[in-house]
Amino acid sequence: MSEIREQLVYSEDHEWALKVEGNVVRIGITDHAQCQLGDIVFVEMPEVGSSVSAGDSMGSIESVKTVSELYCPVSGVITKVNADLEAQPELVNSEPYEGGWIAEVEVEGDVEEALGKLLTAEAYRAKVD
Template identity: 60%
Template structure:
């Protein structure tokens, strides 16, 4: 069973979002990293790039496949997780912590944006089919 963390918003494309310091930190879920297998490369969005919810903002390459990384929110990329440049496997070992991918500044309240997404219970029901 994949881990689903409370206090985050989730998408049906298996990204998570967490409000932090007025911005939204973004990553892929534990379920997604298990499905992908060993992550070998992360293609990041450019800092300053405008991203749109549900649209591609980068990609994740694993030993099995290359998968699009979809933005869970609309806003401007303010930071990327540079640790993943040298250690993309952090996405596998700690998808909700050190394996985060980018931070996005949104219009309005970040916490409200996250609250409008799937919560942990609804995402868990989505991935388990229950």
């Protein structure tokens, strides 16, 4: 069974989000998603400074099985990407909630409202179990 963390919120597309400070939200893919994808071999990350809208593609994740779009769960501006994934994309598999995070976004508008539109851990668990 996949690990689902209570302090995170989740998108229908299997991304997680965590408020890190101020209006900044860290984003990655869930343990469930990385299990479905298999061994991750490449992560195409968004460009720092680019604007993203909730639900829009912000990159892709390539595994030995397939290539999947990475969807942004909130609207805002990309402020940081996880440079460690360039050399170690497998961090998404081994540490989806720690070292395998993908990007940070400065949310447009109310960050609590944006995160409130996403699934709670309980709702996400019901979706994937």
